[in-house]
Amino acid sequence: MxxxxxxxxxxxxxxxxxxxxxxxxxxxxxxxxxxxxxxxxxxxxxxxxxxxxxxxxxxxxxxxxxxxxxxxxxxxxxxxxxxxxxxxxxxxxxxxxxxxxxxxxxxxxxxxxxxxxxxxxxxxxxxxxxxxxxQVIFEGTEILNGSGEPYRVFTPYSNNWLKQFESAKAKHLRDYQPKMGSLWDASEIREKSTSFWEHGFKEQDIVIPTGSKAAEKLLKDFADHISRYQEARDFPAIGGTSRLSMHIRFGTISIRECLRFADEHLSAGTRVWIKELIWREFYQMILFNFPHVEKGSFKRECDQIKWPGKKEHFEAWVEGKTGFPIIDAAMREFKQTGWMHNRLRMVVAMFLTKDLLLDWRMGEKYFADNLLDFDLASNNGGWQWSASTGCDAQPYFRVMNPYSQSERFDFDGEYIRKWVPELSKLKGKAIHHPLPFEYMEPIVDHSEQRLIAIDLFKKLK
Ligand SMILES: Cc1cc2nc3c(=O)[nH]c(=O)nc-3n(C[C@H](O)[C@H](O)[C@H](O)COP(=O)(O)OP(=O)(O)OC[C@H]3O[C@@H](n4cnc5c(N)ncnc54)[C@H](O)[C@@H]3O)c2cc1C
Structure with a gap:
């Protein structure tokens, strides 16, 4: 230079x-x-x-x-x-x-x-x-398939991403340190600065620590458990993930720094974590190359679906009052904090679309308005994946069962007990399936709704 x-x-x-x-x-x-x-x-x-x-x-x-x-x-x-x-x-x-x-x-x-x-x-x-x-390692059209087209499914994109990354790693991991000596002297600037507070915003408590120093600390602390990421990442009661998404979203940490860190702490867990960072780039690539996803389904035929769900069920979902303990716990934590664990985002999104039969865009908007780490590309991608209207390689008849997800990923009910205190006295597996007198009645029947959801997709031309 x-x-x-x-x-x-x-x-x-x-x-x-x-x-x-x-x-x-x-x-x-x-x-x-x-x-x-x-x-x-x-x-x-x-x-x-x-x-x-x-x-x-x-x-x-x-x-x-x-x-x-x-x-x-x-x-x-x-x-x-x-x-x-x-x-x-x-x-x-x-x-x-x-x-x-x-x-x-x-x-x-x-x-x-x-x-x-x-x-x-x-x-x-x-x-x-x-x-x-x-904000990404590869953007726009930098990763294309053999025919020069953007990818539509994750795994081949991810393989090519890794191949290109490995082939010029030093370049992709470059640390762009500014030349501080070229900063403009404050004494020469007369303009007055403002702040969000001067525009009526009120400071809130947030569960993610703010600023770059906090981001660096989160990354440093993650070094202690990144090697177990692949085993721990799916359990909401365990702090098995990095909680860096908000920092990555607002750039209080650079994506290159995250990958330099991963490169220095290589393990089976780290490789799975890198895949998650690639999911983020995948969805940014999808939004760039298929901008119709912002308003419509990635699979355009899915826009024919007339979602038959009831408006009052959306309110129950938002309030965490569906009668499904794991859904209610996740939605209540979300309402109180703006945070939700990835496994639960998938479970509640699939529940809204495949159990309550409501349009994914309703959930996407509620998340967009309230997620701490809201990012258009990742949120849209996550919702469309869960609703089977997006880039999921799995067929539409994959419908997560909220009861078995709960038993598998919150096996001792620790997470549910924390966010649905009225269930805290239930022992063992009962917490996943409370009886009607122990908790509110489920607003829908999972097995029945699942079949209706599958039918909505079967009818598509
Ligand atoms: C319905 C739905 C909506 C989502 N909306 C958002 C969103 O608005 N913003 C957002 O950053 N993530 C979103 N995600 C992805 C994921 O849930 C969060 O990135 C993750 O929970 C953040 O926790 P973490 O930082 O501890 O992640 P870690 O597990 O530590 O992962 C590291 C980083 O990889 C990225 N990442 C991880 N998983 C995904 C994924 N599935 N898709 C895209 N990027 C991922 C994030 O930047 C994350 O910080 C959504 C997922 C779903 C299913």
């Missing part, structure tokens, strides 16, 4: 990369410019629709505070503004007389449109817009 900076002044627009270490846009900007100012826009198009008690806002604000503190220590600062980024970024570029704006790629439909608009406006004012891959 050239040592002579190309630009005198530049902005780094942070979005899904809320950290200072191994940060691609900051790396590129600080190596190509003499003075770099990191900026975060509280996007009015997004946040004005959120509840003032949205837990994710607390995570973002606190993570931004940590970024600001880090920049402050280097004599620079983080500028936080509120408004429509399509106006705010060009406006700031003009005021601060920058020649370039650096950022990281984001391929969600809204983000793509937003970035195209910003790039166009900047260009008309003679300001360059540079966007880089940061």
């Amino acid at each position: 050239s040592t002579t900076p190309i630009y005198e002044r530049a902005l780094v627009w942070m979005r899904r990369d809320l950290r200072l270490k191994d940060q691609r846009a900051l790396f590129e900007a600080t190596h190509q410019s003499s003075k770099v100012l990191p900026v975060f826009v509280i996007d009015s198009n997004i946040v004005d629709k959120l509840s003032k008690t949205d837990r994710r806002v607390t995570f973002i604000q606190k993570s931004l505070d940590e970024v600001a503190e880090g920049l402050d220590k280097k004599g620079s600062r983080l500028l936080v503004v509120y408004g429509d980024p399509a106006e705010k970024i060009p406006e700031l570029a003009k005021k601060l007389k920058v020649q370039a704006v650096f950022t990281s790629n984001d391929f969600e439909a809204y983000a793509k449109k937003r970035d195209e608009g910003v790039a166009k406006r900047l260009k008309s004012e003679g300001v360059a817009f540079h966007s880089f891959k940061d």
Whole structure:
């Protein structure tokens, strides 16, 4: 890389990369410019629709505070503004007389449109817009099948992903350390920063610790049990997973750092964990190449399905009052915390679609509004997989039985006891199948509903 900076002044627009270490846009900007100012826009198009008690806002604000503190220590600062980024970024570029704006790629439909608009406006004012891959190892069309087409099923995609990753591992695991000496001196910036709190948001308790330091600690602690990940990851009562999804989502940790860590702690468990990180990239690739999934079924014929479920059953599902202990425990934890274990996400999603016979989009939206780690691609992929409308290699007649899932993955009922306290006195297996006088009656009959669900798919043309 050239040592002579190309630009005198530049902005780094942070979005899904809320950290200072191994940060691609900051790396590129600080190596190509003499003075770099990191900026975060509280996007009015997004946040004005959120509840003032949205837990994710607390995570973002606190993570931004940590970024600001880090920049402050280097004599620079983080500028936080509120408004429509399509106006705010060009406006700031003009005021601060920058020649370039650096950022990281984001391929969600809204983000793509937003970035195209910003790039166009900047260009008309003679300001360059540079966007880089940061949040995944492989994006868009980088992993294609032998015919040059995007994959539609996971396993061959994953095999090819691993092959390409291994063939240039050092390149893919590169640590993009910014040149801190190129940060813009805080004393030269007059602009005032705002915060989510100034826009009426209220700080919430969240079960995931915030900021990059916390993410690094989670990763470090995970070293103690990653080798047992493949055995422990399916049991909600055990902390067998990394709990890093929210950090990966908001970029308080880099995906390369996660994979460097995996590479240094190789074991059977680590290989399974890497597969999970590949699932995330798989779903991002699906959203990029098959954008219709955002609104419709991946398997288009599934849009013919008229889901016959009852609206009141959706309310029972949301409230954790279905009469199925494992479903109720998962939904109550989710309502109280915004967190749900992966196994339970699959179980409750399949229950909503195959037992309550409700449209997957209803559950997808409820998750999108409330999941701490909500990510459009992963959430949509997870829901469509569970509803059998998506990229699942298994046929539609796979329907998870909530009772056997409960017996298998919460065998001693520890998880259910915690979240459904009215069942805590039941001993042994009884907790999975309480009698009507011990708990509320199940709102549906699993064996009957399962057959109706299978029939909905059989009829498809
Ligand atoms: C219906 C449904 C909805 C989901 N919605 C989301 C979502 O909005 N955001 C989200 O990050 N994950 C989502 N997932 C995937 C998964 O449940 C979470 O990533 C996982 O529970 C997070 O816990 P962890 O960080 O401890 O994961 P770990 O088991 O430690 O896995 C490591 C990382 O791999 C990624 N990952 C793991 N499993 C998956 C998966 N199946 N699909 C995609 N990425 C995965 C996550 O980034 C995760 O942090 C969803 C799954 C289902 C079935």
